[in-house]
Amino acid sequence: MKNDLVLNVDALEEANQPFEADLPREFLDGVLRADPPTEFHAAGAAHLSGRSTKMVRKVLVQATGRIPLQGNCKRCLKPVTLEEQVELIRTWVPNDQVRKGTGHHLKGEEIEATFDPQTVDEETYGGKQIDLSQAVREQILLSVPASPLCREDCKGLCPRCGKDLNDGDCGCDRKAIDPRWSALQGIQLDKKEK
Ligand SMILES: [Zn+2]
Ligand SMILES: [Zn+2]
Known part of the structure; x- marks a missing residue:
């Protein structure tokens, strides 16, 4: 060959x-x-x-x-x-x-x-x-990039209902589990519990 x-x-x-x-x-x-x-x-x-x-x-x-x-x-x-x-x-x-x-x-x-x-x-x-x-x-x-992204600012899927958030908001309350904020969750936990 x-x-x-x-x-x-x-x-x-x-x-x-x-x-x-x-x-x-x-x-x-x-x-x-x-x-x-x-x-x-x-x-x-x-x-x-x-x-x-x-x-x-x-x-x-x-x-x-x-x-x-x-x-x-x-x-x-x-x-x-x-x-x-x-x-x-x-x-x-x-x-x-x-x-x-x-x-x-x-x-x-x-x-x-x-x-x-x-x-x-x-x-x-x-x-x-x-x-x-x-x-x-x-x-x-x-x-090769680290991870595939459809675009830099892709909003991802709603972790509650699964809707593609790039197509618009679904109305779910995602504040607690928005993946973009997960790194901050530990820090914000105190505030949220009040
Ligand atoms: Zn995407
Ligand atoms: Zn949703």
């Missing part, structure tokens, strides 16, 4: 070249429904496009795409669909070149070299293939 997220380093040319990757819906759901799952499912497939550049054996990939997401509004439970932009900018360095300093080829003694903390978005790879899936997975999870 062809996997667009695995690059063959030998086949990459030195200059900027187009990078294209299909992200099937199953892949996206695998990311979104992992443990711990997000509150979203994939609403379809996505596509990343950008460029890859090889400098000797170091590979830079820059790509963007839009991830179609669906979920249910956490306040009113209506289905919500949205697209989030995802951006990947990362460098892959061969295992055997991970050394402090200039990358001069040293023999043997510096195998245990540590990463420079300033190059946190550098990944390593072994052999002739670079698997981008973990990096793509991380970028997707960074772009």
Whole structure:
């Protein structure tokens, strides 16, 4: 099976070249429904496009795409669909070149070299293939909002009668259990009991 997220380093040319990757819906759901799952499912497939550049054996990939997401509004439970932009900018360095300093080829003694903390978005790879899936997975999870909301100021459902309060008020007395105030309930309790 062809996997667009695995690059063959030998086949990459030195200059900027187009990078294209299909992200099937199953892949996206695998990311979104992992443990711990997000509150979203994939609403379809996505596509990343950008460029890859090889400098000797170091590979830079820059790509963007839009991830179609669906979920249910956490306040009113209506289905919500949205697209989030995802951006990947990362460098892959061969295992055997991970050394402090200039990358001069040293023999043997510096195998245990540590990463420079300033190059946190550098990944390593072994052999002739670079698997981008973990990096793509991380970028997707960074772009996904915490919870689905149909709109920022969604009023939610009445906890008494279940009416969608975005369609108008139902007349119930919800003061005590309005979810927007639940965090304040402890504080206001004294006042209310009087
Ligand atoms: Zn809502
Ligand atoms: Zn009501």
